[in-house]
Amino acid sequence: MSLLELPSTRAEAWRWADLGALSAAAALAPVAYGQADHFLDLPGARLLFVDGVLDAGRSELGPVVLADLSGHDHPLGRHAQGRGWSLRLAKDAAADPVQIVHVATGAENHLPAEIVLGGDATAQVIETFVGAGWSNRATMIRIGAAARLQRSVRLLQGAGFVSLREDVELGAGASLVAVFLGAGAAGSRIDGGVRVGQGGYAELGGALLTSGTQRQECAARVHHAEPDGQSHQLWRAVAADRSVASLAAAVEVARHAQKTDGEQSLRGLLLQRTATVNLKPELEIFADDVKCAHGATVGELDRRALFYMESRGIPRPRAQALLTRAFVGDALDRIADETVRDAFAADADAWLAALL
Template structure:
């Protein structure tokens, strides 16, 4: 894309266009490609400035793609990452997305599933202050018997904006598709905003597709229960926030990425 996006483009309707407007004239889009039958896509997007990249990934028939994509830019950094992923016949992908750094962080995925392919995608958005963080997915079921599951959670404090735009498109040839999307957001402050736009576009007539979205606050009954057992209020809030995102990051092993996410959650709770 050479022109600056506008809000008339559905995938950019909640984007931080004001920030991008100042950067776009100097855009230097990076690009790289990966292909094979056994791929591990472990990415940590960090540093300052603007990280703008398009990554093309092709998984061979019967192959497997695993990995973690963590957006952890510095406080003033900007990330606009696009991953174009093709799962050939019978291929599988198991991916975890963490989006918690920078003033503006956008992780976009365009994933094509051919016959019998399977996708499991978990994502967590954790932001505070004036951050704008997005996960945008376009999952294309192009062949029959493919399965996709997306689970995204957002925890937002301060005046942060967190968005999930997820489209599942089922082609006429993609009979027996099984697709599911789930997005939930937890707001820790009145100034925080969550946007959700799950979308289904179905042209096949023998499919199983579902999506759901909800936005709310910490459960006061659960907080009372924990506090009545002697847990300090801030610790109780942190535990509930962690439990809230856990079902989206079940594939995330113990290590620096999980520790960074939990530290960010704790900081948001402390500031709330």
């Protein structure tokens, strides 16, 4: 893909984007992938995509079908069109968890997806990214009235870049809880837009863990279009060495979206002062009867806590790992499924063990 087709970092929404890493990832030479499937011990559908193509012999589709998808108007998402996966549940339906593993073996691959839930339907979708290359995804999500979706995404690629575009629309009283963890060595960009209907509930968050010269970023925007909606964004970033982690979270409240409750919590932790964490909370409110708040802080590990733990015989690397793990823990605790939550915690612990 030509650099001319990529967004410009002159645009505010892309000011921290590492587009050079994206282009380099698209040019990575082919690499082999093993037999590990990276699925968690859960019932339900299992889909394995290698370079954006379904490995039918190692997949069980369940309620998921393959379909031709299009319609994304986004600088990166528009490239992810064509054959993709679709999960559609009828009114009142409830499905076992759907697991999707994406393996990249070099170069670039694009894949669209859609999740459409009828009224009062319930679904859980877990996605995992591994390998090397540029993995580009665009997901359209429509959640009907009073339907509920739990979405968990693990970014574990060892090299390259992962770009995600999420377009979400919540119906009246619908609920979305989405948690992302960037714990691989690849660069990443999580780009989300959520429209909350009347009485809808949206919870977005997760943790970006960066080291070396790695760069990860998230740009999430929640638009409250109707009254009585709630949204909570809780993001954590941990940066080591000369890496960069960037979090931009915005809440928009339409003029007639009274009684909106919007909250943002952005926190960054620097493991070395050579690292960088960028935080940008943003509120744009046109209604006058709302409850909205945001907070953003960047700091280092508490030296007094480290001293106390060392004085009790805990080695310094272990003390640093415990404090860092506690820092990101509240972002991962939003995952309701214990098996998935434990997997995310293990991913964060593995990242810390390799670093400290």
